[in-house]
Amino acid sequence: MRVDCAELTRFIVPGTDSDVAEAYAALAERARTTVFGFEDEVVFVDIETTGFDPDRDAIIEIAALRAKGPEMLDRFHTMVDPGRPVPLEITKLTGIDDAMLAGAPGPEAAATDFARFAGGADIIAHNVSFDRGFLTRAAGTACFRGEWIDSLQLSLLALPRLSSHRLHDLALAFGATIPTHRATEDAEALAFLWRVMLCALEGLPPGLVAHIAQLAPGAEWPLRGTLAHIAGGSKRVPTFDLKETRRHRVTADKAESLLDAEGLECSCPPAEEIVSEFEADGIAGRMYQGFERRDEQARMATAVTEAFASGTHAAIEAGTGVGKSVAYLVPAARFALENKVSVGVATKTNSLADQLIYSELPALCEAMDEPLRYVSLKGYEHYPCLRKLERFASELGADAPECTIVTTATLLTWSAQSSWGDLDAMNIHWSRELRTQIAAAIPDCTHKRCRFFPNLCYLHGARRRAASSHIVVTNHALLFRDVVASGGILPPIRHWIVDEAHAAEAEARDQLTLAAGHMELAAVLTALHSRGRGGILEAVRRKMRSAPGEPGTLLAELVAAEEAITTAATLVNSLFDFVKDLGTVVADTGYDQCDVRITSQIREAGPWGPVASIGGSLARKLEAVLERGRSLVTLLEQAGPEFGDPRADLAGLLSRIADQLEGLTAVLSGESAEYVYWLELDRRRNVATERLIAARLDVGQVLAEEFFSRSHSIIFTSATIAAGDDFSHFVRGVGLDRLDEGAYTTLRLESSYDFDNQMAVFVPNDMAMPSTNGYLSDLESLLRQVHLAMGGSTLTLFTNRRDMDRLYQVLEPELETQGVSLIIQGKGVSRKRLRDEFLADEALSLFATKSFWEGFDAKGDTLRCVVVPRLPFGRPTDPLAQEREEREGRAAWARYALPEAVIELKQAAGRLIRSKSDTGCLVIADSRVLHKGYGRDFLAALPVKDIERLSSADTASEIGRRFGRPKPD
Ligand code: SF4
Known part of the structure; x- marks a missing residue:
């Protein structure tokens, strides 16, 4: 039996090689028929519990299967009385309620029974630490004699091209019993999926499984036995060689590099010809079934063509539904093919880049008459460095944690199954440190020696491939890093589309920011040398012991470097202790984290003294580390090729130190008027995340000098870059206003959607002003009424986390009793998971902070109401805003803060209507929009002309009537 390919395809990462996808599609059938000779009896188990914490929560159900190969031998099932009520959300999830548990054994008796059932067999569970934690806590560790094996680990490393390894998703992908959050079904699904994973493992290149089974010799890793059995099953196990494996996977790209448009007489298709591509029989028409001509789309394509033809720039606001990516891709592709040059497309979010690479560009390729090449190109650190990976894998020792072994193994199998790709496409929860050790980096790439x-x-x-691609899709970060470095990182591209351009100024500022951080400095110094914990210098020492010849100068330099590093590490801790103390000179905002602008008053205050003097000492010591380190790099170069790896790693770490030193000296001196300086602080004593920041105030000037000067044409586009019809805020931010007259144009294209019929905007007219005491209770009452009226699908976007937490505490239990579920953005749950959860369930509503909607695309009924409690003005404590106000006075507010907030409100409104059939409402609960002069700017920028001003109660009943979920009978 082959699986339902549509289901499997949903879970295969886009861009997966076709032979790999086909092999995955055959696994379910193989799992049913393959018999592995080595298989002993094992037990598959799943439990349901009252929560996630074995110390506070308890088991409510245990189910298990005993199996030998494909044969089921025995079953175990018991409900468990946890001795406390089952929480409502668990009953909703599992269907298990208190009545079902009456008379069932308690956790200890049930777990002991299960242990008897398992006997000496190995126990397999998906994310085994969870089940093991509860079962051993209930019955005692000694009851269980077999190994606890984690099928999640096996899934990760055996199926590295899957986007999800949740049991439910694996079951959907491979046609197993669909888990229902009941233990019996989950255990049955697992038993089948385990065999799918074993078959996947068997399909990996010869020698790779044996290699993985030998990773981290001496380390406890229960999965090792299974891997060794599969590896031993092959008749002859060849030695694994990553290079050979890659050679089999990769086909060399022989395409010729394209031209640099600098100095070329570029030609452009006539505008009429481009417009005709947006007819049903044109390129755009052929891209999609049921294509409908849109005037705005053709107008945008014309504007792009004219800008490319005249060598000018453009800022284009294209409302939702215009189809702006196709509007720029078609002229860009025609221009690139005609002139044999590359056009760059830079996006802010991965989701848009993925949409271009995996959806729109393949469709464009099919619709074009000529072969179009395209590629996605990210920053160095997004790619695995195979040289580092190979060495990292070989150096894993007995103390390696299981998660590191599994990640390393997964990287190896992913490399064997992926011609191309990057670390972001892998389903791994990276620790920052581990990712840094394996990711590629400019300074430590050994190029031809690798x-x-x-x-x-x-x-x-x-x-x-980028050098020979007509369309190069990259992200803002890499584009502006290339600009800051004056080129060399990207191919020489002279024509750019900067999509999601509302974020361009901030991203460019990030790339121009200098910083020194507590964690960053401590990590890089430890990676160089740490007494008793190794580091690169220790690796050099080990190599020196085994290398022939007299160490002499090398050893002396090594000792001197180690001394400098040890002193620098002490100074780092001391400096940031004093930096933390600076938190006492600013008013307590009630948050642990805060930004403190370094004003002249702060520099003159007493607590700054030790920061300046210890910082100065640290800067001198880091210079010494760099000097010693660079001399070591030279000596290692002379010492021979066997020192190539540590030399490259050392060079990489020195470059990170040089960056930190630059940030430190910039902040300590505080001399440049081009920068704003601040401290990022965390008031908690045990958190070491302090950073010293120097950020460029006027990014536009740098872009004018470095970006526009070397580009022929740059198109900035987004659904929201103008405040009303006014582009001046955007134009100033990215530096277009520094160019000669006529060097750029602006164009505003209305959305293709019928906003007046699809969307309504409400402003309750009886709310207290946000600065007054009555505001929070008014907001509480409004939110209660709105949520009850809507019955779900409501997103409230707070600017103030404390308001959000406080109102959630009050409203969530209350709404729950009335059948309305509310979730909240918070610690411990990723934004992606929260977003997926919200989008999957129309009955859910969500409290989130205003930054949440970046990349948020909620088509259909999963989002029908957005509530904005306060107008989205930036934080008054934002150092950038404070610095602008100090320099430019009150005018700064109208110049920056107001247009930024207007654009943010437009973005919130834009989230609601994502297709022609979407409907929804926006509720602005901030009465300043009615009573302050600037309120008009906000209302005028919204795509709906009629604003409904009703009382809170009438607002709620009106939106309930027009947009609420139908109540169940
Ligand atoms: S050292 Fe450079 S060439 Fe070699 S794998 Fe790493 S990034 Fe690639």
Whole structure:
């Protein structure tokens, strides 16, 4: 039996090689028929519980299956009385309520019974630490004699091209019993999926499984036995070689590099010809079934063509529904093909880049008459460095944690199954430290000395393909990093589309920011040398012991470097202790984290003294570390090729130190008027995240000098870059206003949606002003009424986290009793998970902070009401806003804060209507929009002309009537 390919395809990461996808599609059938000779009896278990914490929560159900190979031998099932009520959300999830548990054994008796059932067999569970935690806590560790094996680990490393490894998703992908959050079904699904995973493992390149089974010798890893059995099952196990494996996977790209448009007489298709591509029989028409001509789309394509033809720039606001990506891709592709040059497309979010690479560009390719090449290119750190991975894997020792072993193994299998791709496409929860150790980096790439260079390397392979691609999709970060470095990171591209351009200024500022951080400095110094914990210098020492010849100067330099590093590490801790103390000189905002602008008053105040003097000492010591380190790099170069790896790693770490030193000296001196300086603080004593920041105030000037000067044409586009009809805020931010007259144009295209019929905007007219005491209770009452009226699908976007937390505490239990579920953005749950949860369930409503909607695309009924409690003005404590106000006075507010807030409100409104059939309402609960002069700016920028001003109670009943979920009978 082959699985339902549509289901499986949903879970295969886009861009997966076709042979790999086909192999995944055959796994379910193989799992039913394959018999592995080594298989002993094992027990598959699943439990349901009252919560996630074994110390506070308890088991309510246990189900298990005993199996040998594909044969089921025995079953175990019991309900469990946890000795406390089952929480409502667990009953909703599992269907298990208190009545079902009456008379059932308690956790200890049930877990002991299960232990008897398991006997000496190994116990397999998905995310085994959860089940093991509850069962051993209830019955005692000694009751269980077999190994606890984690099927989630096996799934990750055996099926690295899947986007999800949740049991439910694996079951959907491979046609197993669909888990229902009841233990019996979950255990049955797991038993089948385990065999799918074993078959997937068997399909990996010869020798790789044996290699993985030998990772981290001496480390406890229960999965090792299973891997060794599968590896031993092959008749002859060849030695694994990553280079050979890559050679089999990668086909060399022989395409020629395209031209640099600098100095070329570029030609452009006539505008009429481009417009005709937006007819049903044109390129855009052929891209999609049921294509409908849109005037705005054709107008945007014309504007892009005219800008490319005249070598000018453009800022284009294209409302939702215009189809702006196709509007720029078609002229960009025609221009690139005609002139044999590359056009760059830079996006802010991965979701848009993925949409271009995996949806729109493939469709465009099919619709074009000529072969169009395109590629996605990210920053170095997004790609795995195979040289580092190989060495990292070989150096894993007995103390390696299981999660590190599994991640390393997954990277190896992913490399064997992926011609191209990057770390973001992998389903791994990275620790920052681990990712840094494996990711590629400019300073430590050994280029021609590396055995993977260039074609087998993910990074250089992507760069090579970029040089021969007509469309290069990249992100804002890499584009502006290239601008800051004056080129060399990206191919020489002279024509750019900067999509999601509302974020361009901030991203460019990030790339221009200098910083020194407590964690960053401590990590890089530890990676160089840490007494008793190794580091690169320790690796050099080990190599020196085994290398022939006299160590002499090298050893002396090594000792001197180690001393400098040890002193620098002490100074780092001391400096940031004093930095933390600076938190006492600013008013307590009630939050642990705060930003403190370094004003002249702060620099003159007493607590700054030790920061300046210890910071100065640290800067001098870091200079010494750099000097010693660079001299070591030279000596290692002379010492021979066996020192190549540590030399490259050392060079990489020195470059990170140089960046930190630059940030430190910039902040300590505080001399440049081009920067604003601040401290990022965390008041908690045990958190070491302090950073010293120097951020460029006027990014536009840098872009004018470095970006526009070397580009022929840049198109900035977004659904929200103008405040009303006014582009001046955007134009100033990115520096277009520094160019000669006529060097750029602006264009505003209305949305193709019928907002007046699809969307309503309400402003309750009886709310207290946000600065007054009555506001929070008015807001509480409004939210209660709105949520009850809507019955779900409501997103409230707070600017103030404390308001959000406080109102959630009050409203969530109350709404729950009335059948309305409310979730909240918070610690411990990723934004993606929260978003997926919200989008999957129309009955859910969500409290989130205003930054939440970045990349949020909620088509259909899952989002029908957005509530904005306060107008989205930036924080008054924002150092950038404070600095602007100090320099420009009250005018700064109208120049920056107001248009930024207007644009943010437009973005919130834009989230509601994502297709022609969407309907929804926006509720603005801030009466300043009615009573303050600037309120008009907000209302005028919204796509709906009639604003409904009703009492809170009437607002709620009106939106309930027009947009609420139908009540169940
Ligand atoms: S070429 Fe550079 S980035 Fe690529 S694997 Fe080798 S060292 Fe790493």
